[in-house]
Amino acid sequence: xxxxxxxxxxxxxxxxxxxxxxxxxxxxxxxxxxxxxxxxxxxxxxxxxxxxxxxxxxxxxxxxxxxxxxxxxxxxxxxxxxxxxxxxxxxxxxxxxxxxxxxxxxxxxxxxx
Amino acid sequence: xxxxxxxxxxxxxxxxxxxxxxxxxxxxxxxxxxxxxxxxxxxxxxxxxxxxxxxxxxxxxxxxxxxxxxxxxxxxxxxxxxxxxxxxxxxxxxxxxxxxxxxxxxxxxxxx
Numbered sequence: 001x002x003x004x005x006x007x008x009x010x011x012x013x014x015x016x017x018x019x020x021x022x023x024x025x026x027x028x029x030x031x032x033x034x035x036x037x038x039x040x041x042x043x044x045x046x047x048x049x050x051x052x053x054x055x056x057x058x059x060x061x062x063x064x065x066x067x068x069x070x071x072x073x074x075x076x077x078x079x080x081x082x083x084x085x086x087x088x089x090x091x092x093x094x095x096x097x098x099x100x101x102x103x104x105x106x107x108x109x110x111x112x113x
Numbered sequence: 114x115x116x117x118x119x120x121x122x123x124x125x126x127x128x129x130x131x132x133x134x135x136x137x138x139x140x141x142x143x144x145x146x147x148x149x150x151x152x153x154x155x156x157x158x159x160x161x162x163x164x165x166x167x168x169x170x171x172x173x174x175x176x177x178x179x180x181x182x183x184x185x186x187x188x189x190x191x192x193x194x195x196x197x198x199x200x201x202x203x204x205x206x207x208x209x210x211x212x213x214x215x216x217x218x219x220x221x222x223x224x225x
Contacts, residue, residue, distance in 0.1 A: 099145050107156050
């Protein structure tokens, strides 16, 4: 256990569905992250929250919408996804200071049909 | 883009030391080198990190060259469960500030 919990572990959704991924950290960290990992590709950073404030990201499609209601919880709201959005979505947290480690959850394996 | 380069893949015999190299020639003086590994479809697992000095923990040792332009992760007695993709990371300044950017890593195969 890393102290970062993601739910659900697996998700299958149609292109017209709306779903949300949840992440919770019990480590007292002040930064949380969403990464996407497509098959056989490196992790791609999607969103970062520092002290609940999102750092703007211009390259993630608007069909992905993050929410960080407090420093322990992070959501990724999904709507009208495409099959190419099928991937492993990973949440992570850290202290936003130099030399601090990044802790990952187990990820949500998403399949869009 | 990641600030590190690693070999695409390596093999290691079970019970032998696995030495995984990493180049980070543009590293800045206050940037740490981190190592993570990822077993298929799981979240990356932290292994070790360091700034200037060599580091050792229960999982591995990290050797950083004096000029800090490269480092080596050493798994002293590799087991089959060490088969994974190993990522060497230096935090980079991008649109999000100072963050962890992952490259493709090294796929280590431990062979019986």
